[in-house]
Amino acid sequence: MEIIIRETAASATGIAARIIAKLLRDKPAAVLGLATGSTPLPLYRTLIEMNLDWSQVTTFNLDEYIGLPREHPQTYHSFMWENLFQHINISKDRVHIPDGNAADIPASCADYEARIREVGGIDLQVLGIGTDGHLGFNEPTSSLASRTRIKTLTRQTRVDNARFFGSESEVPHHVITMGIGTIMEARTNLLLAFGENKARAIAEAVEGPITSINPASVLQMHPAVKVCLDEPAASELKRADYYRWVYDNKPAWQTF
Numbered sequence: 001m002e003i004i005i006r007e008t009a010a011s012a013t014g015i016a017a018r019i020i021a022k023l024l025r026d027k028p029a030a031v032l033g034l035a036t037g038s039t040p041l042p043l044y045r046t047l048i049e050m051n052l053d054w055s056q057v058t059t060f061n062l063d064e065y066i067g068l069p070r071e072h073p074q075t076y077h078s079f080m081w082e083n084l085f086q087h088i089n090i091s092k093d094r095v096h097i098p099d100g101n102a103a104d105i106p107a108s109c110a111d112y113e114a115r116i117r118e119v120g121g122i123d124l125q126v127l128g129i130g131t132d133g134h135l136g137f138n139e140p141t142s143s144l145a146s147r148t149r150i151k152t153l154t155r156q157t158r159v160d161n162a163r164f165f166g167s168e169s170e171v172p173h174h175v176i177t178m179g180i181g182t183i184m185e186a187r188t189n190l191l192l193a194f195g196e197n198k199a200r201a202i203a204e205a206v207e208g209p210i211t212s213i214n215p216a217s218v219l220q221m222h223p224a225v226k227v228c229l230d231e232p233a234a235s236e237l238k239r240a241d242y243y244r245w246v247y248d249n250k251p252a253w254q255t256f
């Protein structure tokens, strides 16, 4: 894991944006995995401002609520079109978001996995982290080998996400999420976390044991993970000084 700690979320976001921009320049037909929530919003704004060419890019989103009408403002479909896709030259038929209204959800999850395989796998997956360590909506105790499927949200995640809805009772209980096994097959994983409320989940994920109680800890087994943090999100890391030293002393050929 490469742990990148910056003073501010804006600075950490800038690094994540440069990593993605480089990928799109090096590989115009890249396959990106995308996340929603508050964490990647500034990243998407930065990518829009960079005026990159998305015409050959394919995307797969991590997750979606089950049962909300597609045009509901809180579906991840609405989120992605509003905050990224409508502002870039991406082709609509290359955008993939799990279908929370599919008649046969298990079959649509299997199709989602097949589609990812057909395009050759995900080059880079953008990830946020839940306060309970979830990745996508893989809640604690999710199988570390899981594939795209239905999950039931924990009370904590519904409380955390109530800020986007009118109240906790409006947050759906059920979701579709890429599995941890799916995420682990991305060639690169780029995890972003900002704010003190993520500090414990990050410390457990980066420096704790690998355990399904903190699903993000499985990233320790992935060969290419970059973790972009602001200082508050890094505040419980025991080896933060080492990570800062590594970043500050990168050989020129390794810088972003």
Ligand code: F6R
Pocket (backbone or CB within 6 Å): 034, 035, 036, 037, 038, 039, 040, 062, 063, 127, 128, 129, 130, 131, 134, 135, 136, 137
């Ligand atoms: C969203 C997703 C979730 C979020 C996580 C953090 O697509 O996959 O795992 O990344 O819940 O959410 P925020 O960024 O709102 O704190």
